[in-house]
Amino acid sequence: NAGVTQTPKFQVLKTGQSMTLQCAQDMNHNSMYWYRQDPGMGLRLIYYSASEGTTDKGEVPNGYNVSRLNKREFSLRLESAAPSQTSVYFCASLKGGTGNTIYFGEGSWLTVV
Amino acid sequence: QKEVEQNSGPLSVPEGAIASLNCTYSDRGSQSFFWYRQYSGKSPELIMSIYSNGDKEDGRFTAQLNKASQYVSLLIRDSQPSDSATYLCAVGGNAGNMLTFGGGTRLMVKP
Numbered sequence: 001n002a003g004v005t006q007t008p009k010f011q012v013l014k015t016g017q018s019m020t021l022q023c024a025q026d027m028n029h030n031s032m033y034w035y036r037q038d039p040g041m042g043l044r045l046i047y048y049s050a051s052e053g054t055t056d057k058g059e060v061p062n063g064y065n066v067s068r069l070n071k072r073e074f075s076l077r078l079e080s081a082a083p084s085q086t087s088v089y090f091c092a093s094l095k096g097g098t099g100n101t102i103y104f105g106e107g108s109w110l111t112v113v
Numbered sequence: 114q115k116e117v118e119q120n121s122g123p124l125s126v127p128e129g130a131i132a133s134l135n136c137t138y139s140d141r142g143s144q145s146f147f148w149y150r151q152y153s154g155k156s157p158e159l160i161m162s163i164y165s166n167g168d169k170e171d172g173r174f175t176a177q178l179n180k181a182s183q184y185v186s187l188l189i190r191d192s193q194p195s196d197s198a199t200y201l202c203a204v205g206g207n208a209g210n211m212l213t214f215g216g217g218t219r220l221m222v223k224p
Contacts, residue, residue: 040121042217043157094212102159102203104156
């Protein structure tokens with residue numbers, strides 16, 4: 001049981017380059033999320049998808065786009081990477097309903113130089 | 114804006130002691146409360162959830178919730194060096210599909 005799988009695990013980008021972080025979950029969860037985590041800042045929500053076909057902005061959406069390709073997959077795209085986007089990115093999923101909680105992927109370490 | 118506040122620490126306790134981690138939240142409509150543990154370089158993992166006022170025990174962990182005071186805590190009994198990690202408090206609202214995380218408290222258990 002893989003749970004939440006995200007790729008790549010590590011990536012170095014040059015300023016201005018684009019890239020897509022991939023995420024897939026095999027738990028048949030409805031909701032999926034992208035967070036970033038920076039030292040001293042905790043987890044901040046970038047975008048989320050409450051269900052297949054819908055996406056919404058979170059706390060820090062600027063510079064990112066997302067696609068909920070199907071129920072399993074939720075990708076995060078950086079169109080023109082900036083050094084401020086150097087961070088650890090976590091994909092997560094949740095089944096939905098009161099009391100359900102979020103399960104995280106292993107993280108993607110992104111450095112923009 | 115919904116807020117979840119935690120003392121960043123580090124909280125240092127000797128091995129075998131009780132570690133007490135605290136969290137306050139601003140949204141009175143919050144329905145679900147979670148504690149995650151995150152080791153350095155790893156993703157957060159769920160260790161406790163609580164939905165009703167009072168205490169909930171699971172092994173060495175006890176979660177305490179006081180909705181009137183908008184306060185949730187985590188007690189770790191017989192703390193071990195392996196408990197050294199950052200502990201994240203998360204709070205969920207009515208919709209059940211959104212969690213707001215605190216900044217985390219770093220716990221250090223010294224042998």
